[in-house]
Amino acid sequence: MSVLRGNAIFGQSGGPTAVINASAAGVIETALRQTGIIDKVYGAAHGIVGILNEVFYDMGQEDPQELLYLRTTPSSALGSCRYKLADPKKDDTDYLRLLEVFKKYNIRYFFYNGGNDSMDTCSKVSNYMREHGYECRVMGVPKTIDNDLYGTDHCPGFASAAKYIATATMEVYLDSRVYDTGMITVLEIMGRNAGWLAAATALASYKGYGPDLIYLPEVPFDLDRMVEDVSRIYKQTGKVIVAVSEGVRTPAGRYIPELIGTPKVDAFGHKQMGGAAAILAEYLADRIDTKIRAIEFSLLQRCAAHCASAIDVEEAYLAGKTAVEEAVSGTTDYMVGFERLPGSEYGIKTILIPLQDVANAEHLVPREWINAEGNFVNQEYIDYALPLISEESVTVKEDGLPRFARLRKVLATR
Amino acid sequence: MSVLRGNAIFGQSGGPTAVINASAAGVIETALRQTGIIDKVYGAAHGIVGILNEVFYDMGQEDPQELLYLRTTPSSALGSCRYKLADPKKDDTDYLRLLEVFKKYNIRYFFYNGGNDSMDTCSKVSNYMREHGYECRVMGVPKTIDNDLYGTDHCPGFASAAKYIATATMEVYLDSRVYDTGMITVLEIMGRNAGWLAAATALASYKGYGPDLIYLPEVPFDLDRMVEDVSRIYKQTGKVIVAVSEGVRTPAGRYIPELIGTPKVDAFGHKQMGGAAAILAEYLADRIDTKIRAIEFSLLQRCAAHCASAIDVEEAYLAGKTAVEEAVSGTTDYMVGFERLPGSEYGIKTILIPLQDVANAEHLVPREWINAEGNFVNQEYIDYALPLISEESVTVKEDGLPRFARLRKVLATR
Numbered sequence: 001m002s003v004l005r006g007n008a009i010f011g012q013s014g015g016p017t018a019v020i021n022a023s024a025a026g027v028i029e030t031a032l033r034q035t036g037i038i039d040k041v042y043g044a045a046h047g048i049v050g051i052l053n054e055v056f057y058d059m060g061q062e063d064p065q066e067l068l069y070l071r072t073t074p075s076s077a078l079g080s081c082r083y084k085l086a087d088p089k090k091d092d093t094d095y096l097r098l099l100e101v102f103k104k105y106n107i108r109y110f111f112y113n114g115g116n117d118s119m120d121t122c123s124k125v126s127n128y129m130r131e132h133g134y135e136c137r138v139m140g141v142p143k144t145i146d147n148d149l150y151g152t153d154h155c156p157g158f159a160s161a162a163k164y165i166a167t168a169t170m171e172v173y174l175d176s177r178v179y180d181t182g183m184i185t186v187l188e189i190m191g192r193n194a195g196w197l198a199a200a201t202a203l204a205s206y207k208g209y210g211p212d213l214i215y216l217p218e219v220p221f222d223l224d225r226m227v228e229d230v231s232r233i234y235k236q237t238g239k240v241i242v243a244v245s246e247g248v249r250t251p252a253g254r255y256i257p258e259l260i261g262t263p264k265v266d267a268f269g270h271k272q273m274g275g276a277a278a279i280l281a282e283y284l285a286d287r288i289d290t291k292i293r294a295i296e297f298s299l300l301q302r303c304a305a306h307c308a309s310a311i312d313v314e315e316a317y318l319a320g321k322t323a324v325e326e327a328v329s330g331t332t333d334y335m336v337g338f339e340r341l342p343g344s345e346y347g348i349k350t351i352l353i354p355l356q357d358v359a360n361a362e363h364l365v366p367r368e369w370i371n372a373e374g375n376f377v378n379q380e381y382i383d384y385a386l387p388l389i390s391e392e393s394v395t396v397k398e399d400g401l402p403r404f405a406r407l408r409k410v411l412a413t414r
Numbered sequence: 415m416s417v418l419r420g421n422a423i424f425g426q427s428g429g430p431t432a433v434i435n436a437s438a439a440g441v442i443e444t445a446l447r448q449t450g451i452i453d454k455v456y457g458a459a460h461g462i463v464g465i466l467n468e469v470f471y472d473m474g475q476e477d478p479q480e481l482l483y484l485r486t487t488p489s490s491a492l493g494s495c496r497y498k499l500a501d502p503k504k505d506d507t508d509y510l511r512l513l514e515v516f517k518k519y520n521i522r523y524f525f526y527n528g529g530n531d532s533m534d535t536c537s538k539v540s541n542y543m544r545e546h547g548y549e550c551r552v553m554g555v556p557k558t559i560d561n562d563l564y565g566t567d568h569c570p571g572f573a574s575a576a577k578y579i580a581t582a583t584m585e586v587y588l589d590s591r592v593y594d595t596g597m598i599t600v601l602e603i604m605g606r607n608a609g610w611l612a613a614a615t616a617l618a619s620y621k622g623y624g625p626d627l628i629y630l631p632e633v634p635f636d637l638d639r640m641v642e643d644v645s646r647i648y649k650q651t652g653k654v655i656v657a658v659s660e661g662v663r664t665p666a667g668r669y670i671p672e673l674i675g676t677p678k679v680d681a682f683g684h685k686q687m688g689g690a691a692a693i694l695a696e697y698l699a700d701r702i703d704t705k706i707r708a709i710e711f712s713l714l715q716r717c718a719a720h721c722a723s724a725i726d727v728e729e730a731y732l733a734g735k736t737a738v739e740e741a742v743s744g745t746t747d748y749m750v751g752f753e754r755l756p757g758s759e760y761g762i763k764t765i766l767i768p769l770q771d772v773a774n775a776e777h778l779v780p781r782e783w784i785n786a787e788g789n790f791v792n793q794e795y796i797d798y799a800l801p802l803i804s805e806e807s808v809t810v811k812e813d814g815l816p817r818f819a820r821l822r823k824v825l826a827t828r
Contacts, residue, residue: 017590046594075588082593166815167720174489174818178430179496180460207815246630250821278692298709303589306581308718346712368636400723400804401580404588 005107006133007039008324010059011044013083013114013121016076017157018164018305019316020113021405023141024077025070026320027111028059034328038109042412045387046079047112048121052097054414061410062405069405071313072395074305077266077407085121088128095128102129102136105412109327113141113320116149116319116413120359126319126333136414139323140335140355143316147303151353151360156316157302159388159414163312164198164304165189165297169204169211172295173241182238182290184230188277189247189297191245193217196366198245199377203389203404206382217247218365219374226280227287229375234288246276281400306402310391310410315348322350418664419451420522422738423470425458427497427528427535428557430490431571431686431721432578433730434527434688436598436818437555438694439484440734441525444474448742452523456826462535463589466511468828475824483819485727486809488719491821499535502542509542512525516543516550519826522739523741527555527734530563534773540747553737554749554769557730559716561610564775565767566751568802570730571716576614577726577803578718579603579711583618583625586709587655596652598644601712602691605659607631608780609800611715612659617803626654631661632779633788637673641701643789646653647703660690668695720816727751729762736764760801 012020024043031041041059044050057078070077088095101107120141126138142149147158160312169187171352177184189198197214204210211231215221227241232238256276260283269337281294319336326334329337334352369380396403424441426434438457447457455473458464484491484533502509515521526536533554540552556563561572583601590599603612609630618624626647631636632795640656663669669691674697695708733750740748748766755761783794810817 016589027749029539048471049594073588074585076592080592081596129537163814168718170816170818171717171719172713174487175430178426178490178494180493181462203815207812293713295712295714296710297714299586299589299707300582300709300711300714303585304582305585331460386813391812392811398621399800400806401576401617402584404584404623 003037004108004137006106007040007042007057008038009042009044009107010111011047011050011113012076012078013118014048014080015302016080016144017072017145017302018074018160018308019156019312020143021073021075021077022071022313022316023113023156023320024272025067026115026317027141027324028335029067030324031109034324035069037328040106040412042107043078047081047083048081049083051101052094054101056412057407057409058412059066062407066354066407067403069244069396071317072305072393073404074303077405084117085124088124088362095125098125098151099129099132099134102134108136109136109234110136111141111320111323112138113143115144115146116130116358116362119355121357123333124358125278134352135328137332138355139327139332141319141323141366142335142337142360142402145197146163146191146194148194148363150358150363151335152351153340153348154338156312156319157403158196159167159312160304160393161197161301162203162385163198163389164307165197166203167299167307169201169243170207170209173204173209176241176293177239182234184234184240184284184288184290184292186281186284186292186294187211187241187243187275187297188275189243189245189292190301192247193362194363195245198243199365199381200385201243202377203385206386208414210241211243213375214243214377215245215248215375216365216370217245218250218367219250219370220251220309221282222250222374227284231288232332234290244276244280248276305393305395308393308394309389311388313393318350326352346384382385418522418551420520421454421456422452422523423458423465423521424460424525425464425527426490426492426494427461427532428494429559430488430494430718430788431557431559431716432488432574432722433570434557435487435489435491435636436727437527437557437570437734438483438728439481441527441738444735445480445523446474448738451742455827456521457492460501461495461497463497464493465497465515468506468515470561470826471821471823472587472826476821480819480821482497483810483817485731486719486722487818488717499538502538512539512546513543516548518600519661522549522550523685524552525555525734525737525741526552527557527561529558529587530772530776533769537747537769537773540769551741552769553741553746554772555733555737556570556749556751558609558666559611560605562608562777564757564772564777565749566753567754567762567764569774570726570733571728572610573802573805574718574722575611575715576617577723578721579611579715580617580803581721582622582711583615585621585766586617587623589780590655590707591603591653596648598648598654598656598698598702598704598706600691600695600698600706600708601625601655601657601711602689602708604715605631606661607776609659612657613779613795614796614799615657617792618800624655625657625816627789628657628791629659629662629789630779630784631659631663633784634665635662636664641698644698646660648704658690658694662690672817677820718793719809720805722807723803724759724807725802727807729826732764740766746795760804781825
């Protein structure tokens with residue numbers, strides 16, 4: 001295999017996580033060490049959009065200490081995007097532009113951190129470069145709290161969100177039980193198609209402080225059945241905690257906000273604020289005479305670096321590092337993933353999954369990990385998720401508050 | 415001073431906090447050590463209600479190790495209540511019953527942990543016992559995330575909630591800035607009359623990652639002015655974070671849900687679910703064409719023991735311990751409070767505040783700590799609050815999740 005010399009660019013895409021910056025640190029630190037192979041390491045502002053707009057930073061000019069802080073800084077330090085590239089056969093404008101930028105900056109390594117849409121982007125870019133005779137190695141770094149990427153045991157970002165959700169749910173459980181009166185609490189958790197995160201509330205139940213009912217998008221949602229479930233438990237115990245994935249929907253594809261009442265639209269045509277939990281809580285309040293509280297974990301669940309999983313931080317870093325090492329060794333068109341090692345002690349090894357496979361698939365909670373009634377998860381889920389959250393990430397504090405990385409973000413000279 | 419021999423009872427009242435159980439541990443452990451003075455230590459189930467119903471636990475039968483865990487277990491382990499005693503001159507039913515129970519169990523020490531309503535309860539109970547010739551010492555232990563108790567520098571519960579709010583706000587700040595598009599985020603924070611907690615978001619701003627605007631109940635709320643503030647900053651920067659205390663209201667006393675639209679009422683006459691932030695976000699969405707997200711910190715902010723302040727945990731314990739030591743030494747009818755020591759290093763000493771004074775007052779954020787425009791706090795607030803959150807509480811974990819105290823709760827024999 002020939003050594004490919006040139007520059008590297010890295011971008012972050014899609015919704016941020018508590019550990020996407022740990023992957024960034026893994027890519028950047030490792031790429032900066034590839035002396036004689038990789039010269040400049042660029043960080044794209046807002047992912048692929050930053051490359052198209054020729055706005056990216058020279059990561060070699062960052063203070064190494066700040067790159068250390070980056071490992072425990074949540075959200076997306078370089079900025080993210082939700083930009084989807086067109087099919088190059090229909091519209092190759094963006095691809096022409098990318099090729100132009102890659103050539104201009106002699107970019108020979110492209111690392112992209114995101115979910116399946118981002119892996120699709122990677123794959124399209126790589127194919128285009130290859131078809132146009134521009135040698136370039138493209139590697140995907142997985143990222144998603146949704147944990148829905150194909151081919152990997154789990155995704156960086158998931159464990160930290162799951163750890164926060166399980167912890168906060170345990171705390172809310174205690175809080176919602178202090179009074180000698182009835183109470184129903186509806187928790188809303190992220191996840192449009194995959195219920196991995198909503199299922200993480202079961203870790204709280206496993207410890208004795210969690211929801212009675214969990215509804216995932218993997219199971220067709222039946223509102224009447226849910227009201228029945230809640231009413232039954234309420235009559236038995238006077239306290240119910242329900243965890244609902246934001247993505248639950250009827251077999252006809254109707255989400256909770258569409259299912260209950262008329263979705264409001266504002267003056268600009270935006271759909272109504274307010275999530276599934278608030279709407280469900282109102283709906284339940286019309287049917288069960290008790291105090292009902294809706295809690296939406298919202299952004300808190302995906303950026304809670306203060307409660308991140310140490311394993312998640314390490315693995316996110318490892319995924320970035322591995323992507324660079326593999327690319328330098330000649331690999332291209334793969335996403336780094338994890339395979340869980342057999343045995344009772346938790347361990348993983350990195351694997352490579354073709355970008356194309358990841359782009360076109362979705363990894364959902366297996367139906368057999370969900371109970372027959374479709375309102376809770378089985379022990380298989382606990383056995384899967386619990387090892388991922390077993391250790392705390394240690395974050396640096398100043399005045400008792402997190403010390404986030406302060407990047408210089410020196411623009412690459414054109 | 416004569417030694418008063420007998421039994422003690424302790425109760426928790428009002429909304430729970432991350433550290434109310436630390437005060438419980440302080441009272442219980444200290445009371446259990448008063449050999450020859452205090453015999454039995456009872457824990458009332460659901461505060462004063464548990465005493466009235468003669469449902470309380472024999473705390474001497476708890477495992478001392480579990481009492482250690484109690485220090486970092488959030489919420490109210492014995493159960494809380496919002497029961498308000500009548501004026502004894504109008505209706506002395508409850509007082510007669512309390513006297514009966516106190517006599518039956520030879521209760522000579524009553525420790526009550528709560529806010530100003532609870533101190534009012536303490537005061538009334540103490541007066542009644544005195545008037546009826548029953549010797550009993552009554553001490554209040556302060557508790558409230560709202561931080562609104564008179565006479566004390568701050569209240570146990572506040573610092574932990576403030577620490578969580580500041581931390582989560584910093585994380586949300588980063589998360590709400592990842593895209594290259596406009597975004598307005600509305601944070602809703604607890605506090606009906608006092609803005610101490612909403613102001614804690616300013617600690618995040620002090621670190622460079624906080625709201626642009628903070629609205630407290632201490633300043634008359636003007637909706638039009640707020641929309642102006644938000645629009646102005648949005649035009650300048652494209653990103654706005656607004657922190658709103660749930661208690662903000664117009665000079666006429668109208669809260670946000672009443673101010674905007676028609677408050678919905680369900681089939682049972684309950685007022686509509688959904689807080690100020692969601693309603694405000696909708697209102698702003700009708701006026702500013704951008705993505706707007708509402709985040710209600712909800713119960714998460716008051717029970718987040720995983721992000722508690724070590725100082726808060728220690729001081730909450732100290733307040734409970736001091737209440738017992740003072741009572742045994744002859745003190746009655748006081749609440750324990752804190753006075754901050756002068757000097758640059760943080761320190762406090764415990765003080766005693768007459769129950770009657772606490773019962774009838776409210777400690778608000780001083781107007782001069784709020785800026786002239788009424789939409790942010792000044793450096794005085796930062797100087798006040800920052801030292802309180804400077805250290806993390808260390809909690810025991812099992813499988814990476816909090817290990818809460820498991821009390822035996824052996825019912826006192828009648």
